[in-house]
Amino acid sequence: xxSVTQPDIHITVSEGASLELRCNYSYGATPYLFWYVQxxxxxLQLLLKYFSGDxxxxxxxxxxxxxxxxxxxxxxxxxxxxxxxxxxxxxxxxLNTGNQFYFGTGTSLTVIP
Amino acid sequence: DGGITQSPKYLFxxxxxxxxxxxxxxxxxxxxxxxxxxxxxxxxxxxYSQIVNDFQKGDIAEGYSVSRxxxxxxxxxxxxxxxxxxxxxxxxxxINIGSRGTQYFGPGTRLLVL
Numbered sequence: 752x753x754s755v756t757q758p759d760i761h762i763t764v765s766e767g768a769s770l771e772l773r774c775n776y777s778y779g780a781t782p783y784l785f786w787y788v789q790x791x792x793x794x795l796q797l798l799l800k801y802f803s804g805d806x807x808x809x810x811x812x813x814x815x816x817x818x819x820x821x822x823x824x825x826x827x828x829x830x831x832x833x834x835x836x837x838x839x840x841x842x843x844x845x846l847n848t849g850n851q852f853y854f855g856t857g858t859s860l861t862v863i864p
Numbered sequence: 865d866g867g868i869t870q871s872p873k874y875l876f877x878x879x880x881x882x883x884x885x886x887x888x889x890x891x892x893x894x895x896x897x898x899x900x901x902x903x904x905x906x907x908x909x910x911x912y913s914q915i916v917n918d919f920q921k922g923d924i925a926e927g928y929s930v931s932r933x934x935x936x937x938x939x940x941x942x943x944x945x946x947x948x949x950x951x952x953x954x955x956x957x958x959i960n961i962g963s964r965g966t967q968y969f970g971p972g973t974r975l976l977v978l
Contacts, residue, residue: 760904785966794868794954794969795907841906843967851922852897852967856906
């Protein structure tokens, strides 16, 4: 079955530490890929997206993500986490032949001072 | 400011009652979407609309209804047939329904059952 997997339900990091959030997909073709962030009780904000080209994409708030076709992954990274980064992070994919977004179940990030 | 607004922020439903959630966008987007969010389950698509007067069921449409009479508005009605309506509801829009149509989200409505 086609799916989007975020293996880590919850991650805790210290402020200033590096961060990597994992996202894997299982589709036959390379989909278009997105990362969104959600603060408690709020809507989702787009962090970055990948359609084609350079596999390392830069987003807002100092985030970046790398698409690895061989691993069917699109992991989100940040070199130094700030307390304000504490939130829920969602990976999403859409097939280049389709029109529906598929979301992962999210990773909740806690930042320790 | 361009964006998506949802109202109300909180909504309470009594047994057997239909309630309507509002979603308005001034981004001039053709496509609009409704998602339901439950803890640990991510976002699930309820309905989407590609254009005015047209809409399609998503993965969990049972117990819900929508209308798209205006480009900027896509209200969602939670009917009494929806037995477990307590959730966070998110509206989104995109330029078009195509695969590159990045979705932008409203702030959400939390529905609670009395």
